[in-house]
Amino acid sequence: MKQNYRLILLLCCCHFIIQAQSKKKIDFSDFSQKGMKTKIFLTNPKPFSILGQKNESYGMYGFYQSYQELSISDKLNRFNNSDYIKSQMKLETTSETIKIGLIHTEFETISKEAFENGKIKIENNKAKRLSSDYVFSKYSNTIIAPLTSRKKGLQTTFILDDKMFVNSTSNNIKNISINFDDNKGYVISEINKPISVNYNTEGTKNISFKIELENGETIIRKSTLQVSYSNEDTARLFRRSPSLITSTRNPDLAIYGATDQSPGKCEYEVFLSPDGVLDKPIFIVDGFDPSDSRNITAVYNLLTYTDAEGITQNLGDRIRNQEGFDVVVVNFPTYINALNNTIDGGADFIERNALSLVTVIELINNQKTGNEQNVVIGPSMGGLISRYALRFMELNSLNHQTRLWISFDSPHYGANVPIGLQHLFNYFAYGYGDVDAVKPLVEGMLRSPAAKQMLVDHFDAHTTSIVGVDDPRVPTTGLPLLPTGAQNFRNNFQNRMNTMGFPVNTRNISMINGSGLSAKFKDINNNDVNPGFDLINSNINTGTVFGLNTRAQTFCEYMPNANVQEQIVNVSIQAQIFFWVTQDTFIATAKQSSNTNGVDSSPGGLFDIFALANSLGGDPILTNFLNSMRCGYFSFIPAVSSMGLNIGGNINNNQPNYYFNINLGAADTPWDGVNTTTTNTTPFKNWYMPPTNEGHVKLTQGNVDFAWCEIVKPDFDFNTVSSNSTSTCTGNNANFTFDYNNIHGCLPTPTTFTATGNPTGSSVTFTPNSISANGTVNMSVSNIAPGTYTINVTPVGFPTKVIPVTVTIYPPNPNLNSATQYSLNNNGFTTANSATVPQGSNLELQIPSNLYSGTIEWFDPTGASRGSSNPTILNIQDNSIEEGTWQAQVTFTNDCSRMMIPSNIPFTVVVEPSLSTNQFQQLELSIYPNPSKDFITIKSPTTLSQIRTKIIDLRGRVIQDKEIKNVNSDQIHLEISILSEGAYILQIETEGSKITKRIIKE
Secondary structure, eight states: HHHHHHHHHHHHHOOOHHHHTTTOOBBBOOOOOOSSSBBBBBBOOOOOOSSTTTTTTOOOOHHHHHHHHHHHHHHTTTOOOOHHHHHHHHEEOOOSEEEEEEEEEEEEOOOHHHHHHHSSSEEETEEOOOOOSSSEEEEEEEEEEEEEEESSSSSEEEEEEEEEEESSSSEEEEEEEEEEEEEEEEEEEEEEEEEEEOSSSEEEEEEEEEEETTTSSSEEEEEEEEEEEEHHHHHHHHOOOOOOEOOEEEEEEEEGTOOOHHHHHHEEEEOOOOTOOOOOEEEEEEEOOOOOOHHHHHHHHHTEOOOOSSOEEEHHHHHHHOOOOOOEEEEEOOOEOOOSSSEEGGGHHHHHHHHHHHHHEEEEEEEOOOOOOOEEEEHHHHHHHHHHHHHHHHTTTTOOOEEEEEEESOOOTOOOOOOHHHHHHHHHHSSSSSSSGGGIIIIIITTTTHHHHHHHHGGOOOOOOBBBBBHHHHHHOOOOOOOOOOOHHHHHHHHHHHHOOOOOOEEEEESSSSSOOOOBOTTTSSSOOOOOOOOEEEEEEEEEEEEEEEEEEEEEEOOOTTTOOOEEEEEEEEEEEEEEEEEEEEOOOOOOOSOOGGGGGSSEEEEEEHHHTHHHOOHHHHHHHHHHHHSSEEEEHHHHHHHHOOOOOSSSSSSOOOOOOOOOOOOTTSSSSOOOOOOTTSSSSSOOOOOOOOBTTTTOHHHHHHHHHHHHOOOOEEEESOSSEEEEETTTTTEEEEEEEESSSSSSOOOOOEEOOTTOEEEEEEESOOOOEEEEEEEEEEEOOOOEEEEEETTTTTTTGOOOEEEEEEOOOOOTTTEEEEEEETTOOOOOOOEEEETTTTEEOOGGGGGOOOEEEEEEETOOOOOOOEEEEOOTTTTTTEEEEEEEEEEEOOOOOSTTOOOEEEEEEEEOOOOOOHHHHHOOOESSSBBBBBBBEEEEEEEEEEEEEEEEEETTTOOOOOOOOOOOEEEEEOTTTTOOOOOEEEEEETTTTEEEEEEEEE
């Protein structure tokens, strides 16, 4: 009896598998429902039905699934709007109105006890009731949820729609209050009465429902809604201006069998640099994004990264603020086209999106100021879209005005989702489980046009028809076993891209997230992930279905090594009826091609599996399924694909070697003016490949630095610190200091400097020899002959930054101590430091101008200036102001010996008075020795009675003044040992007469 009960439960609750395995459903058509307390006898619930689970939170998929199950069993036909509800369900909506559905229900199923007590039996697959006793189990539940998961736009109107409001109980609902998480608390909701809600910010909104029944019971239910800014919100709140445009060209999609070849639409927004002028555009083209989960703001935020110091930065903000570039974000939204078809732009045909991008490029080129060429960055599928767009423009003579195209982890030779996971998702969506929450993953993502174009292995290519099953979505696997792309999509798309090639009028570079060193990625236990890795090998809890614990005994592995055939999926759905009983089994087998190991574990940009559940509304079954995985990643964009490596193999069964040892040699250095020939294995001139595998399109300090070096032309400020000219004396070095700062971009090599124009025989040195960071550079020029020279200092490779500097080398200043000259009565000049001239003579003083470089000023013995010209003394008289020591003050124009201090050069003028012959004879004195070191002797031919002597230096100062009376001798001795070496004037006065002699102290 117990075994029969197990069977009836299995066959009641698990209707789908009966079709797949040709089993018959239990026939309840003649089963007496007498005594039922409700009008709903539930005989066909889904295997993972939530009706019997009184959860607190529900989403639109749980609501729809429950509504369907009840509609099959309700005798009163109250659940008759399944198609209407399905039409109102939107994973994301831009509509202002969101419908809310509510089910308050009671229903019954067969009682376990009644079956075990023999009150029910199964004969010939028909259920029979053998007792008039109550043979049912009664359940109740209340499910309420909005019919969308994501809303674009802060302004939202909610309506509790009567077409999806069902109360199948006798207990009436008194009030329904809803807290929309808008800081206004609970508000009363009435059927079909709109409730306007204005959110202030985007984000997850936690909606709470309070259902008050007439019997006094209060039921609380919850749901969530993801709200994002609409373009109108962005314009209103942030004064930004997103624009939606329609392509001016229709795509050619006939090769895919597509009938709708309408032009595409895209939206774009320009984020200007601080100068407010659109003159240096960088296009950021969004990638694969089903249902447009990323708006323009979210795409811009993808440029965020963490720098080497752990600080959050945004590449877009930095390059706008620091380098004056303008960022143009291009997004592909969901829209309704001219044929009234809804197009999911984020997963649409690559060609249609590419032609929309062409229109944006043309618009921006017409709007921008100046001649700056564009930069186009294509992350993920955006790399394929931008590649097609640029090449299309070249082939059709359209000037894209683009100098640089950056492919960022883009699948040029295909993308990958493990075929085992594809089979599993499809099985849970359309197989035994029939989980509605998984269906968007299959239909909106895996079966989208873009996914079919890109995936190197697609589950639809491995289906085999089953008798009695017409739905192509039924999860079956069959031939071919080898990896195969989607029919009419993958091969046709890759052939088209291969034929078009890559843009040829741009510099093409690649940034990838796959390891360039063939590194492996790790599982959750930090072990290497290898081909054939067991991704799942566990029992996954799938909930309680009307008192029965259920689970999915699941095995899933990554594709194996080359030429190996293995079972990659094995799922057994089980229910615990005293012990675990298998209700359904799904198996998939695959074989890896002979020239490469399986792609799932190959080096590549990694897909984050654990993040997938959040994007699908947090379905508990799917969450449990994903959380059972032993690795959170798979190779999404293989490194050989993102590098566009031409290494053999084709896009179908004979796959390229995904484990190819990438060794491309030296790449072409940007901006160095030298076009380095690179390998023909890749179409890219330069590339960034990290040592380890990274998350797909993850920005890091490494790839940001790489992109920066390519985008920003190397430049710097180079100026002299002070003057551009200097002067110095022979034998000294001429020195200049230069500021080297405000560096832009990345210099190909450290900057060195050259100097031209310096004279032959001189040498120039720079300290430091080279520089690559902000700092100063010193230049020293040595061994320079006297003269003036212009030296051009040039940073190597930057001829426009030449700085001319002027160097003047002065000869040494002369020693002018013996340079004074005088002319007596215009009879030519005599060089001397003093002159004794007869009274009444004409005397002219000078220092030859060719002996000095500077200015001269003469001062007479009184200190009065006599100007800069040569002083001339006419009719000089004894004891006049002209008699004494003159000063020639020379100020040199250079600092070559005298520290720029004026040089005072004395010249002593002594006037001999007019003497009688007797007086003159009497004064015929002899002075010896001269020069002398200690003493000099003054000898007279006659006896001297008295004598007065004065020793005067050349500045006119009296050094010694001695008067001797009662000499009574013909000679006297003067001690001069205390004098300093040099020339002096000796004045001798005797008996009313005076004579002046020049003496030299040794």
